[in-house]
Amino acid sequence: MVTIDGPAASGKSSVSRDLAQRLGWQWLSTGAFYRGIGYVAGEKSADLSNESGLVDLINEKDWKVVMTPERTQFFYKAKDVTDHISLEHVGDIASKISHYPEVRKHLLKAQRDMAHRGPGLVAEGRDCGTVVFPQAKVKIYLTAHSSSRAQRRSEEQGVSLQKTIETQKLRDEQDSSRKAAPLQVPEGAHVIDTSELNQQQVVDKVEELVRHTLGI
Ligand code: DC
Numbered sequence: 001m002v003t004i005d006g007p008a009a010s011g012k013s014s015v016s017r018d019l020a021q022r023l024g025w026q027w028l029s030t031g032a033f034y035r036g037i038g039y040v041a042g043e044k045s046a047d048l049s050n051e052s053g054l055v056d057l058i059n060e061k062d063w064k065v066v067m068t069p070e071r072t073q074f075f076y077k078a079k080d081v082t083d084h085i086s087l088e089h090v091g092d093i094a095s096k097i098s099h100y101p102e103v104r105k106h107l108l109k110a111q112r113d114m115a116h117r118g119p120g121l122v123a124e125g126r127d128c129g130t131v132v133f134p135q136a137k138v139k140i141y142l143t144a145h146s147s148s149r150a151q152r153r154s155e156e157q158g159v160s161l162q163k164t165i166e167t168q169k170l171r172d173e174q175d176s177s178r179k180a181a182p183l184q185v186p187e188g189a190h191v192i193d194t195s196e197l198n199q200q201q202v203v204d205k206v207e208e209l210v211r212h213t214l215g216i
Contacts, residue, residue, distance in 0.1 A: 001121050001135065002210055003128035006142035007183060008091070008171050009149035009156075011194045011202055015142065016124035018203040019210065021069055026118035029072040030125030030132060031094065032065055033107045035085035036074035038093035043076070048093065051100040058106045067114060088157055088167060095171050098126075099178035108132060126175055129186030138213050139189035140206055146172070148195040 002025075004016040013029055020027035040046075040057050047053055066073040073082045084090065097103055104127075111132050115121050123132065129139035144152075146168065154164035175183045185191060190209055194202050210216075 001115065001123070001133055002138045002140065003133050003136040003186070004122065004124040004140045004142060004206070005126055005129050005183070005186065005189070006124075007144075007149065007175065008168055009153040010142040010144050011152070011199060012124045012142045014199055015194075015202050015206060016122045017070070018199070019206055020122040022203070022207055023120060023122070023210070023216075025120035025122055026067050026114070027069060027072070028067055028111070028114050028121060028123045030111050030123060030128060031091075032072040032074050032082075032085060033111060034094035034098045034103075035090050036063055036065065036076070036081070037103070037107070038097055039074070039081055039085045039090050040076055041097065042090065042093055048096055051102050054097055054100060055102050055106055058103065065110065065114070067117070088159065092167065092171065095174045099174065099180060101180040104131075104180050126183040127181040129189055130184060131181045134186075138210050139186045140209070141185045141189040141191045142202070143191060143193050144195040145193075 002019065004012045006012045017027050037054065037058055040063060041048060041054060044057065046057060062077050064075045066075065071082055073080055074085050075081065115133065129136055150161060150165045150168050153168065154161045192202065192205060
């Protein structure tokens with residue numbers, strides 16, 4: 001088990017996905033749970049300030065998460081809505097609802113269940129090394145200057161740099177300041193600053209670290 005945490009656009013999704021492919025392990029992006037429930041909440045015009053209403057949506061269980069090597073898919077009412085959950089405004093809803101302890105608690109079990117389905121798991125998110133999989137043998141924390149992260153995200157999403165800087169600032173504040181499982185560096189994690197590195201360099205570095213630590 002390897003966990004990779006970090007702020008938005010630190011490169012953790014692509015790095016963790018590539019790492020999982022190199023190791024022949026499963027890959028899980030835990031943001032898909034928050035994004036997916038955020039999407040469902042949006043579809044149902046749910047009140048985002050009503051924590052127990054959001055928990056009810058989770059418990060209705062008309063959603064599921066499926067791991068594939070390329071994407072962590074989210075199905076709602078048996079329909080693949082993965083393209084929708086990737087949108088920036090859904091990420092924003094996800095960030096908002098993720099500060100509710102009950103929402104987190106109800107998604108935790110579903111996330112942990114994913115660990116039993118393969119030879120090994122690379123999981124990425126905000127609290128994978130601290131809360132979801134504290135037993136992980138290797139924990140990585142990716143970080144990057146906010147300007148590099150914004151540049152990356154704005155290219156990915158085709159959104160202006162200025163707008164991306166504003167959204168990212170807000171998201172970082174929300175994710176780091178919440179009381180329930182805030183974004184933080186897990187104890188014993190290897191911190192890697194990706195500002196000056198390209199994706200392949202980061203994956204090489206992480207793979208070496210993992211293989212060395214696990215002796216594989
Ligand atoms: O990594 P992402 O952009 O897909 O995550 C979207 C939001 O979901 C993020 O802003 C906060 C929340 N999230 C979380 O609280 N805990 C996680 N492990 C993953 C995501």
